[in-house]
Amino acid sequence: TQLLEQSPQFLSIQEGENLTVYCNSSSVFSSLQWYRQEPGEGPVLLVTVVTGGEVKKLKRLTFQFGDARKDSSLHITAAQPGDTGLYLCAGTNSNTGKLIFGQGTTLQVKP
Amino acid sequence: KAGVTQTPRYLIKTRGQQVTLSCSPISGHRSVSWYQQTPGQGLQFLFEYFSETQRNKGNFPGRFSGRQFSNSRSEMNVSTLELGDSALYLCASSLWGANVLTFGAGSRLTVL
Numbered sequence: 326t327q328l329l330e331q332s333p334q335f336l337s338i339q340e341g342e343n344l345t346v347y348c349n350s351s352s353v354f355s356s357l358q359w360y361r362q363e364p365g366e367g368p369v370l371l372v373t374v375v376t377g378g379e380v381k382k383l384k385r386l387t388f389q390f391g392d393a394r395k396d397s398s399l400h401i402t403a404a405q406p407g408d409t410g411l412y413l414c415a416g417t418n419s420n421t422g423k424l425i426f427g428q429g430t431t432l433q434v435k436p
Numbered sequence: 437k438a439g440v441t442q443t444p445r446y447l448i449k450t451r452g453q454q455v456t457l458s459c460s461p462i463s464g465h466r467s468v469s470w471y472q473q474t475p476g477q478g479l480q481f482l483f484e485y486f487s488e489t490q491r492n493k494g495n496f497p498g499r500f501s502g503r504q505f506s507n508s509r510s511e512m513n514v515s516t517l518e519l520g521d522s523a524l525y526l527c528a529s530s531l532w533g534a535n536v537l538t539f540g541a542g543s544r545l546t547v548l
Contacts, residue, residue, distance in 0.1 A: 428478040
């Protein structure tokens with residue numbers, strides 16, 4: 326069974342701190358996406374990375390796809406309370422084309 | 437353009453009952469996927485429909501079924517509800533083969 330493991334599962338930090346969320350697998354993915362889900366809502370796509378080693382920035386969020394396309398990270402600089410939510414990574418298996426979701430990282434940023 | 441619309445947003449059922457959830461995709465999106473989200477299991481894939489045909493199916497029992505209509509709207513049905521079926525059911529639409537999903541807000545099902 327293909328797995329995407331996210332770490333940490335829970336993170337509670339103070340406003341202004343930096344953090345990194347990791348998404349790891351033993352499988353190769355043709356692309357990897359990050360979503361954010363706020364309470365009472367569905368996940369919203371933040372970014373898609375497709376090339377090994379690719380780095381994308383979205384304001385204070387930096388996303389990186391591993392060179393071997395088996396892992397990814399999300400780094401948030403100077404976190405704000407508005408960043409609070411569930412962060413999900415999702416990879417497209419390069420052989421089957423199926424989309425697999427990680428278990429998610431719940432982030433709480435305290436003012 | 438309008439997003440993905442799911443109805444109802446909240447519902448409470450008792451064990452043994454059945455439930456039908458509805459999803460209207462973004463205009464132009466013909467692929468609809470359904471997911472079950474629980475705190476313990478995360479997002480679990482249920483099934484995907486395109487052109488009124490089920491294209492992919494996850495590892496759920498036969499009590500979970502779905503269908504898609506000619507206007508791309510989709511419904512999922514859960515029969516003989518169990519306590520463990522309590523979850524947020526999310527629908528997502530996309531262009532076929534794109535794997536870039538736009539999710540609805542979900543239908544929160546509580547089984548008592």
